[in-house]
Amino acid sequence: MIVQKYPGADGLAGTTLRINLTTGEIKSLPTDTRLMREWFGGRGAIAKIIYDEVPRDADPLGPKNLFIMSAGVMSGCFIPAGAKIGFGSVSPLTNGHGDSNMGGHLGPTLKFAGYDMVIMSGIAPKPSYLFIDDDVVELRDASQYWGMGSLECEPALKKDLGEDFEIATIGPAAENGILFSCITHDFGRQAGRTGQGAVMGSKKLKAIAVRGTGGIKVHDLAGLTEHVTAIIKRTQTHPNMEPWQKYGTAFFIDWSNKNAVIPTRNFQTTHYENIDGINGEALVEKCLITHKACFGCWMNCGKYTKAVIPGKKTVYLEGPEYETGALCGSNLGMTDINQVAYLNWLLDNVGMDTMSGGGVIAFGMECFQRGLITTDDLEGHTLNWGSVEDAEHFVDMIVNRRGIGDWFAGGTKRAAEKIGRDSIKFAMQVKGQEMSGYDGRHAPGMLLAYMTCDIGAHHNRAWTITVDMAEGRDTVEGRAKVVVYLQHIRPLFDCWCICRLFWGELDIEPEEIVESLNHITGWNIDTAEALKTSEKVWNLVRCHYLERNRANGRTFDYPPARSWEDKIPTGPSAGKGVSKEQVETMLDEYYACRGWDNDGNPSREVLHDLKLDFAADNLEKIGLLGKPLPDGIPAVRGERYKPKAF
Amino acid sequence: MEIKRIKVVSSKCTGCRLCMQICAISHHEEINPRKTRLKIEAHFPEPGVYKPRVCTQCGKCLEVCPENAIYRREDGAFIVIPEKCTNCGECIAVCKPGVIFQHRDLDYVLICDNCFKCTELCNTGAITIHTRVVKEDK
Numbered sequence: 001m002i003v004q005k006y007p008g009a010d011g012l013a014g015t016t017l018r019i020n021l022t023t024g025e026i027k028s029l030p031t032d033t034r035l036m037r038e039w040f041g042g043r044g045a046i047a048k049i050i051y052d053e054v055p056r057d058a059d060p061l062g063p064k065n066l067f068i069m070s071a072g073v074m075s076g077c078f079i080p081a082g083a084k085i086g087f088g089s090v091s092p093l094t095n096g097h098g099d100s101n102m103g104g105h106l107g108p109t110l111k112f113a114g115y116d117m118v119i120m121s122g123i124a125p126k127p128s129y130l131f132i133d134d135d136v137v138e139l140r141d142a143s144q145y146w147g148m149g150s151l152e153c154e155p156a157l158k159k160d161l162g163e164d165f166e167i168a169t170i171g172p173a174a175e176n177g178i179l180f181s182c183i184t185h186d187f188g189r190q191a192g193r194t195g196q197g198a199v200m201g202s203k204k205l206k207a208i209a210v211r212g213t214g215g216i217k218v219h220d221l222a223g224l225t226e227h228v229t230a231i232i233k234r235t236q237t238h239p240n241m242e243p244w245q246k247y248g249t250a251f252f253i254d255w256s257n258k259n260a261v262i263p264t265r266n267f268q269t270t271h272y273e274n275i276d277g278i279n280g281e282a283l284v285e286k287c288l289i290t291h292k293a294c295f296g297c298w299m300n301c302g303k304y305t306k307a308v309i310p311g312k313k314t315v316y317l318e319g320p321e322y323e324t325g326a327l328c329g330s331n332l333g334m335t336d337i338n339q340v341a342y343l344n345w346l347l348d349n350v351g352m353d354t355m356s357g358g359g360v361i362a363f364g365m366e367c368f369q370r371g372l373i374t375t376d377d378l379e380g381h382t383l384n385w386g387s388v389e390d391a392e393h394f395v396d397m398i399v400n401r402r403g404i405g406d407w408f409a410g411g412t413k414r415a416a417e418k419i420g421r422d423s424i425k426f427a428m429q430v431k432g433q434e435m436s437g438y439d440g441r442h443a444p445g446m447l448l449a450y451m452t453c454d455i456g457a458h459h460n461r462a463w464t465i466t467v468d469m470a471e472g473r474d475t476v477e478g479r480a481k482v483v484v485y486l487q488h489i490r491p492l493f494d495c496w497c498i499c500r501l502f503w504g505e506l507d508i509e510p511e512e513i514v515e516s517l518n519h520i521t522g523w524n525i526d527t528a529e530a531l532k533t534s535e536k537v538w539n540l541v542r543c544h545y546l547e548r549n550r551a552n553g554r555t556f557d558y559p560p561a562r563s564w565e566d567k568i569p570t571g572p573s574a575g576k577g578v579s580k581e582q583v584e585t586m587l588d589e590y591y592a593c594r595g596w597d598n599d600g601n602p603s604r605e606v607l608h609d610l611k612l613d614f615a616a617d618n619l620e621k622i623g624l625l626g627k628p629l630p631d632g633i634p635a636v637r638g639e640r641y642k643p644k645a646f
Numbered sequence: 647m648e649i650k651r652i653k654v655v656s657s658k659c660t661g662c663r664l665c666m667q668i669c670a671i672s673h674h675e676e677i678n679p680r681k682t683r684l685k686i687e688a689h690f691p692e693p694g695v696y697k698p699r700v701c702t703q704c705g706k707c708l709e710v711c712p713e714n715a716i717y718r719r720e721d722g723a724f725i726v727i728p729e730k731c732t733n734c735g736e737c738i739a740v741c742k743p744g745v746i747f748q749h750r751d752l753d754y755v756l757i758c759d760n761c762f763k764c765t766e767l768c769n770t771g772a773i774t775i776h777t778r779v780v781k782e783d784k
Contacts, residue, residue, distance in 0.1 A: 076677065077677060078667050078668075078671060078677050105663075112678065112679075112680070151691060154691075155690070155691055163688070186690075187690045187691050187694075213678075213680045213749070213750065214678065214680075215670070215674075215676040215677055215678030215680075215681070216677045216678070217676075217677075218677065221671065221675055221676075221677070225668075225671055229668075229766075229767065232664075232767055232769070233766070233767075236769055241769075245769075245770070289693070289694040289695070290657070290660070290694055290695055290696065291660045291770070292660055292661060293660035293661055293662035294662070295662065295663055296662060296663065296664055296667060297662050297664075298662060298664060298767070298769035299769075300660035300662065300769075300770070302660075304690075304694045306694070316690075316691045316692055316694055
């Protein structure tokens with residue numbers, strides 16, 4: 001059908017789609033410009049809509065959950081790396097607000113087609129895909145694509161629709177309700193975290209295909225062009241540009257190993273003896289086909305590669321980038337980059353987040369190492385460190401939910417609950433989501449970032465690891481205020497739907513990015529206002545989590561006991577580790593810094609300051625509103641910190 | 647006299663499309679990579695390469711234009727006269743690299759006019775300016 005379109009405010013496409021997948025009804029509405037202004041689109045707008053519209057008792061995989069994609073206010077707007085698209089829903093992995101985003105070309109293309117946001121409800125009666133071709137929007141039959149791997153479905157759809165469609169797909173993992181399933185686009189870009197693919201699968205939505213030929217109007221195109229062109233030209237010669245372009249984030253594999261934070265064999269230790277086999281050098285030397293960039297990005301961190309393993313078909317993929325390299329490399333004891341790349345492809349194609357997926361396989365391997373699961377549980381197979389064959393068979397059991405594969409389909413926390421025998425101690429997750437590729441035992445700020453991350457353990461909200469290196473790894477004092485600052489500035493990029501990597505790596509100041517935003521939107525805001533808006537999103541997401549999970553926030557903010565019970569056994573950080581008391585101290589400082597009470601619940605005072613009185617009322621009704629702070633709330637939460645480039 | 651055109655090294659292209667964005671902004675004051683005068687072909691999943699396609703200045707478009715709406719400027723560029731172009735598409739049919747474009751908002755075709763804004767933003771050297779000195783007739 002041809003939908004009605006609406007003119008967009010500066011920076012916006014203009015139209016929002018609301019689609020009831022159960023009935024097939026497609027409605028087009030003018031994009032809510034007030035929502036975009038007050039919540040910045042992307043993650044922020046998604047958080048507000050989910051908070052307002054999804055009942056607190058709704059099953060994340062049921063019809064009442066929403067599945068939203070939003071391209072934010074800056075995606076596609078000639079801003080460096082303005083390529084992101086955000087997805088959001090109540091997460092089946094964490095049972096709280098979940099959002100995840102990816103680069104590539106889909107976000108800009110959605111806006112070129114004329115849409116800022118697509119809000120989907122219900123469950124399609126049969127496998128379907130969303131087709132958007134400028135003014136034409138349809139739900140189409142996806143029966144012939146259902147069951148295909150993510151990486152196989154994308155070229156199949158391009159062949160049927162045209163090369164100039166941008167396509168997002170899910171794989172069999174999402175179709176089968178594996179809770180850490182991802183969404184894939186552009187042959188290797190993923191929205192991996194919080195199980196957004198699982199929600200898409202629960203709605204029987206196999207893919208999203210978009211072609212757009214329109215333009216985006218911005219407030220001051222001449223000013224924007226001059227500003228952005230100057231940034232691009234200035235940074236072309238930045239010393240970090242060359243290693244970044246050459247290795248992408250895989251550059252950090254060596255760095256993490258040298259600094260003894262790389263997770264090794266399910267976070268048992270932090271230094272890996274076979275790092276040369278899986279590092280950035282190995283990737284470029286053995287696997288690289290071409291460097292690959294997202295829309296409008298001059299840093300091309302993407303590495304398009306192939307994995308060649310004797311006896312297996314040669315596979316093509318994007319990656320492994322750092323997180324996959326660590327979590328499917330050292331964390332599984334893999335010794336060769338081709339093994340890591342093959343597992344990267346395997347998980348991408350079945351549609352599992354390589355971060356949670358790597359964490360889940362590693363947890364399984366440690367259970368096998370300790371005899372908690374045996375070959376009898378594994379259909380006669382072993383599950384040994386460093387074995388691609390074992391990992392591949394285990395993944396197949398999980399994807400198809402065979403035997404104990406079903407236990408692991410919900411991630412490490414749920415698997416540990418089934419396995420018992422204290423395995424929860426080394427289920428490396430917080431709030432049900434697996435940790436990223438940094439061990440926090442000798443990087444306490446990073447540990448606090450995982451503990452307090454609003455969507456379960458995830459590095460991206462506050463990549464504190466470099467702060468630990470710079471400020472001291474044996475002390476925890478003072479780390480909270482930096483974590484809070486990072487939790488405000490970094491998610492801003494997820495609201496705006498632009499990549500954050502250039503900010504930290506190329507010395508581009510937040511004020512320069514806000515200036516770009518003002519050229520695009522005409523809002524004329526400053527960095528302080530931007531940060532406060534991000535803080536508002538953070539607090540709303542916290543309230544949402546408490547309203548759904550009904551206990552004091554502090555109870556959810558602890559890492560697995562390995563974090564304080566097991567000192568690091570080997571490598572440069574041997575003997576190091578935080579204590580339980582230090583974990584408690586960090587939480588105390590963190591809550592005070594946020595204006596939350598010592599139980600980890602937001603106080604009315606801070607919620608009022610953020611114009612979230614409605615959320616305070618809701619918390620009060622269920623007895624989880626934070627008590628007033630004895631000394632009042634800090635005037636500004638978080639302390640600005642300039643990350644040091646490495 | 648100097649003849650200029652865009653030189654391509656495909657293996658250096660990362661598919662970022664900054665070239666297409668600045669092309670549209672420069673010529674149409676609009677963020678819309680569909681209003682472009684060059685394109686990036688993506689060949690994925692196999693073999694996994696990008697191929698920038700640019701005007702090679704072969705002149706076939708000028709030869710077939712029934713309206714005399716294209717002329718060659720002395721720097722080598724083939725320039726479309728929007729007022730004369732009827733958007734008939736005959737030039738598109740003979741353009742081997744496929745770099746003459748139409749857009750639904752425009753009633754004339756788009757051909758590279760050697761502004762070279764794209765080469766300024768290309769961060770990998772995939773597209774650069776190629777200059778050839780030609781002796782002038784006396």
